[in-house]
Amino acid sequence: MGGMVTVFRRELAGYFATPVAYVFIVIFLVMAGALTFTLGNFFARGQADLQPFFTFVPWLFLFLVPALTMRLWAEERRLGTIELLLTLPLAQWEAVVGKFLAAWAFCAIALALTFPLVITVNLLGNPDNGVILTGYLGCLMVAGAFLAVGAAISALTKNQVIAFVLAVAACFFLTAAGSPVVTEFLSQRVPQLADIARSISITERLGGFTRGVISARDVVFFASFMAFFLFANTIAIDQRKAD
Amino acid sequence: MTALIEIERLTKRFGAFTAVDDVTFSVAKGEVLGFLGPNGAGKSTTMRMLAGFMTPTSGTARICGEDVVDRPVPAKRHLGFLPEGAPTYPEMTVTGFLQFCGRARGFHGSALGDRVAHAMSLTQLEGVRLQPVETLSKGFKRRVGLAAALLHDPAVLVLDEPTDGLDPNQKHEVRNLIRAMAPNKAIVISTHILEEVAAVCTRAVVIARGRVVADATPAELAAKGPTMDAVFRALTLPEVEAA
Numbered sequence: 238m239g240g241m242v243t244v245f246r247r248e249l250a251g252y253f254a255t256p257v258a259y260v261f262i263v264i265f266l267v268m269a270g271a272l273t274f275t276l277g278n279f280f281a282r283g284q285a286d287l288q289p290f291f292t293f294v295p296w297l298f299l300f301l302v303p304a305l306t307m308r309l310w311a312e313e314r315r316l317g318t319i320e321l322l323l324t325l326p327l328a329q330w331e332a333v334v335g336k337f338l339a340a341w342a343f344c345a346i347a348l349a350l351t352f353p354l355v356i357t358v359n360l361l362g363n364p365d366n367g368v369i370l371t372g373y374l375g376c377l378m379v380a381g382a383f384l385a386v387g388a389a390i391s392a393l394t395k396n397q398v399i400a401f402v403l404a405v406a407a408c409f410f411l412t413a414a415g416s417p418v419v420t421e422f423l424s425q426r427v428p429q430l431a432d433i434a435r436s437i438s439i440t441e442r443l444g445g446f447t448r449g450v451i452s453a454r455d456v457v458f459f460a461s462f463m464a465f466f467l468f469a470n471t472i473a474i475d476q477r478k479a480d
Numbered sequence: 481m482t483a484l485i486e487i488e489r490l491t492k493r494f495g496a497f498t499a500v501d502d503v504t505f506s507v508a509k510g511e512v513l514g515f516l517g518p519n520g521a522g523k524s525t526t527m528r529m530l531a532g533f534m535t536p537t538s539g540t541a542r543i544c545g546e547d548v549v550d551r552p553v554p555a556k557r558h559l560g561f562l563p564e565g566a567p568t569y570p571e572m573t574v575t576g577f578l579q580f581c582g583r584a585r586g587f588h589g590s591a592l593g594d595r596v597a598h599a600m601s602l603t604q605l606e607g608v609r610l611q612p613v614e615t616l617s618k619g620f621k622r623r624v625g626l627a628a629a630l631l632h633d634p635a636v637l638v639l640d641e642p643t644d645g646l647d648p649n650q651k652h653e654v655r656n657l658i659r660a661m662a663p664n665k666a667i668v669i670s671t672h673i674l675e676e677v678a679a680v681c682t683r684a685v686v687i688a689r690g691r692v693v694a695d696a697t698p699a700e701l702a703a704k705g706p707t708m709d710a711v712f713r714a715l716t717l718p719e720v721e722a723a
Contacts, residue, residue, distance in 0.1 A: 239583075239586060240584055243580065243583040243584045244584070246580075246583075247569075247572075247580045250576075251569070251571060251572075254571040254572065254612075255571050316567050316569070316570070317563060317564075317565055317567035318567045318568065318569055320528070320531075320533050320563040320564075320567060321561075321563055321567055321568070321581075321625075321628070323532075323533055324531045324532060324533050324556060324559070324561045324563070325556065325581065325584040325585065326553045326554075326556040326557045326584070326585060326586075327553065327584055328552075328553060478533060478534070
């Protein structure tokens, strides 16, 4: 456990020691704000909630989260520091989970910095702040799922571009699987696949959270999804650490 | 004398290529083993397996009696390892990097501070303690890696080309440091600089094409031919000698 905390601290400090953190946070906040107020019709809807914001978060994370995860292991391989990290007396899962939690905490910081939106809706109307809280929780779950997939992909390559592109593709697949375009297409042609697509869809799961519902099914889905990919990450590092 | 490093029939294959072929040797406390060989002979691969970074295809390696594959974390606690090229996290300061390594080894609070200060004084890093590693010269980077390997005063030191990239004065200091630590440790240093073996090592193992071709004291090795260079060539390039 101590090793995990050590890795977590180093990683989280690492984001803020380079421009990565500031570029990520600024772009995320600008895009989130712009999309919410323009495409999301924040004012014209006349409703005091953050529904438009929550709708866009997965699409923003879709390409921002892979930008975080692409370097997690690929960079360690390129610099050779993986040799240093994995010859310290820590279990491999400690390094994997420490890195993941640091990236997740970083996403939580970025999400928390969208607090002016919460203030805005509270000034303009009387929103249900419980629903807003569960919506944020859902966004955090989406970030965790994307991070787990992206980190596992990063563990398989030393090329950051490959890690990025594959992670975007995987996240896109998870996001778009529940969209009407995909599910309608599938239900007309291969109805069996339509149900599967809906059940692995991140957007479908997020929908519950943004309506204020925390269902055990969704929580179990996200938890097991993350656990599975962290496990895969540990195996990938163990098998291919020296490649 | 008990052997702190025991390597038995260690073999590593990459596909059809055998990088390390049936290597056996052990190193007792007080010994400084020079691991010699031309580039690509399998020196780094052997050291990586000993450090628990690469998994051997067959054979075993033990550090202080702990098998590096079966009990990796206890084995790594006794080990100070300087990987080839001395990789470090570029954005971290010297102090930050050494503190990270110390924390990963379970030091906290004032004990951590003392360890870091001691390691920096051994390797003369005090002058650059707050500089990011990426701004340092090659010689300093190498010494940062060395400081990280020495930090916890390990019983076993495995140093892959510790003096590579150092100027003659720095080489002299590192050799003095190794000689000073030698009585209480088992040390393996890999090198292709022959003078280094005569300068610091009590024993030399010569490896060529993955196989051990000589295991003797530097004096015995030197007695085999007119010069160390000639002996090295004769051992590692038998076909040239025969022609």
